[in-house]
Structures are given as C-alpha cells and as structure tokens.
Amino acid sequence: MKILHTSDWHFGKKLEGMKRIEEQEKFINNLKKIVQGEKPDLILIAGDIFDTPNPSAEAETLFFESLKRISLNGKVGVVIIPGNHDNGERLAASKSLVKDIGVIIYKEPYEIKNVGKYSNMEILESFQGGILLKISEKKMFLYCLPYPSEAALNETFEDGKYSERIGEILKEGIENNKEDVPVVVMTHLFVTREDKEVELGGSMAVKVKDLPDVDYIALGHIHKPMKFTSKRACYSGSPIEYRSTEKNFLKKVFIVQVNGNFDTNIKEIPLENYKPIKEYIGNSIEEAIEISNSLKEKEEWIYLKIKTKTHLKSSDIRKIKENKNIVEIIPILLGEETYDEEIDYSEINIKEAFLEFYKNKDGITPSKEIINLFEKLVGDDE
Ligand SMILES: [Mn+2]
Incomplete structure (x- = not known):
C-alpha cells in the first residue's frame, strides 16, 4: 500500500x-x-x-x-x-x-x-x-x-x-x-x-x-x-x-x-515555497523606503527592521506600506533604551500603560492628538 x-x-x-x-x-x-x-x-x-x-x-x-x-x-x-x-x-x-x-x-x-x-x-x-x-x-x-x-x-x-x-x-x-x-x-x-x-x-x-x-x-x-x-x-x-x-x-x-x-x-x-517569509534591515528610514520599493514585485512576506534615531512619521510608514507584502515594520531606535522587558500593565495607571504599550508596539511615543483621543475614549476620570 x-x-x-x-x-x-x-x-x-x-x-x-x-x-x-x-x-x-x-x-x-x-x-x-x-x-x-x-x-x-x-x-x-x-x-x-x-x-x-x-x-x-x-x-x-x-x-x-x-x-x-x-x-x-x-x-x-x-x-x-x-x-x-x-x-x-x-x-x-x-x-x-x-x-x-x-x-x-x-x-x-x-x-x-x-x-x-x-x-x-x-x-x-x-x-x-x-x-x-x-x-x-x-x-x-x-x-x-x-x-x-x-x-x-x-x-x-x-x-x-x-x-x-x-x-x-x-x-x-x-x-x-x-x-x-x-x-x-x-x-x-x-x-x-x-x-x-x-x-x-x-x-x-x-x-x-x-x-x-x-x-x-x-x-x-x-x-x-x-x-x-x-x-x-x-x-x-x-x-x-x-x-x-x-x-x-x-x-x-x-x-x-x-x-x-x-x-x-x-x-x-x-514542496515549493510559494511565498517565503523574509526579514530585511534598513540602516535609515530612507534606506528602508528604498528596500521596500525595490521588493514590491517580489512574492515574499517581509518583516522590515529600521534603524533610526528619530521616530517614524506616518508619511514614512505610508511610503513603506506601498509594498503590500510588508507584514510588519520594526523600528530599532538608536541611542535610546530598548523596551524589551515585559511590563506589568496592571501595576501602572491606564494612561501610562497606553504610553508604554504604544512605545513597545511601534517604538515611538504617541502624538498629543492620539493621547487626547485615547483619554477621551477611556473617559479620563482618575
Ligand atoms: Mn495541532
């Protein structure tokens, strides 16, 4: 058989x-x-x-x-x-x-x-x-x-x-x-x-x-x-x-x-690998945008790490995401402490927790507007 x-x-x-x-x-x-x-x-x-x-x-x-x-x-x-x-x-x-x-x-x-x-x-x-x-x-x-x-x-x-x-x-x-x-x-x-x-x-x-x-x-x-x-x-x-x-x-x-x-x-x-998962590193935001652009036609899922001294602007993110195969953008902030350690969100108040979460997830501090919006949403009654 x-x-x-x-x-x-x-x-x-x-x-x-x-x-x-x-x-x-x-x-x-x-x-x-x-x-x-x-x-x-x-x-x-x-x-x-x-x-x-x-x-x-x-x-x-x-x-x-x-x-x-x-x-x-x-x-x-x-x-x-x-x-x-x-x-x-x-x-x-x-x-x-x-x-x-x-x-x-x-x-x-x-x-x-x-x-x-x-x-x-x-x-x-x-x-x-x-x-x-x-x-x-x-x-x-x-x-x-x-x-x-x-x-x-x-x-x-x-x-x-x-x-x-x-x-x-x-x-x-x-x-x-x-x-x-x-x-x-x-x-x-x-x-x-x-x-x-x-x-x-x-x-x-x-x-x-x-x-x-x-x-x-x-x-x-x-x-x-x-x-x-x-x-x-x-x-x-x-x-x-x-x-x-x-x-x-x-x-x-x-x-x-x-x-x-x-x-x-x-x-x-x-088996054939129909769409491999790849990781790329850009040494600057500009380089990351270039990398992303050059890979547009490639059948690859892309995790893109970006070494940067400044926070990513949403216009940069938009440019990078013109490549539909980018699954995640991972900023590596140079000259700042990294947020690798696990944070116990129950130990800090909700606004601090939000700030930490945001920084952890996107590697950047949320803008004033976003903080305001967040406070509005949760009803800042502390
Ligand atoms: Mn199973």
Whole structure:
C-alpha cells in the first residue's frame, strides 16, 4: 500500500492579519501534481485542516475543492482526522457527501465508521477508531486517533501518565486487527524524544518509546518534518511557512510504501515555497523606503527592521506600506533604551500603560492628538 502523508494545512491562517489563502491554493495544486505523479493508494491528512474551529467560508470552500482535486475526483482514497485547531464535528459535517468521492472524515476518537464502499476504497470491517481497508485488492488496517484531549476522550489523565495512557489506547486500538496486513496509525499529538513530561500548546507529550510498533505512524501537530525511525513515526509538517521561525527548513509531504512486517519505505517530497517569509534591515528610514520599493514585485512576506534615531512619521510608514507584502515594520531606535522587558500593565495607571504599550508596539511615543483621543475614549476620570 502506498500512502501520501500530509498534515497541518491550517486553512484560513493569516500572517499578521495577511491572508495566506492564495498560497494554500497553490499548495493544493502542487499536491495534486504530486498525487498524479506518485499515484498513492491513499492520502492521510493528520489534523489541523483549519486554523480555527469556525473557519471562514473561503477556507471551507478551499477544503471542499481540495478534496475533489487531490482525490482526483474519487480515484484516490483520503482519510482525515481533526487536530486541536479543528472542530471535529464541523470538519466531518460533509462526511456523507464526500463519501462518494472516497473521503473518510473522523469527527472524534473511538468513532466507528460504516462498512462499505467509499468510491474506490472499501471498509471491510470497522472497530472503535479502527478500519480494515481494501483499496485495489490491497488491504491495510488503519487506526485513527483524532487529537486526544481529556475532553475528546472523556477521561482524566493521571499526573505524569499521559504518555503511557495514549500508548495504551493506540495499542488496544490496533489489537482489533486479526489479519496479516500492514498496520498504520494516524494521530495528532506532540511526540517527544525527551524522557520527561513536557508541554506544547497546552497538550502533553507522548514519548517515542510509548508508541506502538506498527508499519507507519502518520503524525500531525508539529510544523517541521520529523522522523522517529525506531517507530517508523513521522511528522510531515505543515505545507506552508506559517511563522518566521519556520523559514529555516523545507516543507514536505511524505510518500510511504508499507509492505507489512515493518518493511516500510519512507520518501520525503519537498514542496515549493510559494511565498517565503523574509526579514530585511534598513540602516535609515530612507534606506528602508528604498528596500521596500525595490521588493514590491517580489512574492515574499517581509518583516522590515529600521534603524533610526528619530521616530517614524506616518508619511514614512505610508511610503513603506506601498509594498503590500510588508507584514510588519520594526523600528530599532538608536541611542535610546530598548523596551524589551515585559511590563506589568496592571501595576501602572491606564494612561501610562497606553504610553508604554504604544512605545513597545511601534517604538515611538504617541502624538498629543492620539493621547487626547485615547483619554477621551477611556473617559479620563482618575
Ligand atoms: Mn495541532
């Protein structure tokens, strides 16, 4: 069985308020070409399809269109689980419609899917979270565990036992398989090589050693592609650079050939970078305006740092922002103390807090008019 593994699409996600939907569309076109070239039997999408539980209509439209495109209108099977960013119920709302184009969407852990045909894919047997799949005469057992929070699993994890408990759930899940077929697990959680408990985004970590021994584990959650070879467990990572910290590694999807008996072959396919995140530094306001101008036609998201002795005028900001790809202007005031330290706003009065906040955010002191306006708005009754 040949699988294409991807995750963390985060449709609808923005960068400093800027939409990424065009890049997300480009990714889907890119992915469709990969599907046409690699001809996988099955596509696994390991969660965080959307960036929020209530995605925009635009993001949802793209999702539905994506399913049609990447499944090549139902020729290639697709299985999807929700991640921590998704609302499982909403994600799976279209499940009876997309069934006909060979798409299976889970809404929650332990869900029992209906047996039968899903276009070219067939569920031969169904268990809690597990399905015995048949695709063009090849069989495979797939266990799906959507983002396993306490609420989703309806249980409370004992302190320090999260990793063990998740391992137990996965091992019990695959025990339902009685056939000599490849076994694959798909889940959305934080896996760590560390041996101590750590937290990421409020979710606990699962230690590599607690993962079950199966032919492949398709992981979602971490945006950087990663392999835990001892368990044949991989994060495909997100398809797009979603933060500037993601600009230092390639985005990928994985093509996985599972032959059974742990004979698994993993191939990494790099994705195009549709609009990279870049940082530039101007040594003066004039230079910053020049830089901004010269980059107008470039498909790049730009963080522009400006070294300056004076505060930025709004006319300067306007000139810089003629380049629509500038996501943030970061003034570095020379010869003044920097405002790096965290300020406890509850400890100072509201006007001081506003001044501090403004200086912190924009690196400049607000004008008299702005201060007056602010005082008017909050009703200066101190
Ligand atoms: Mn996630």
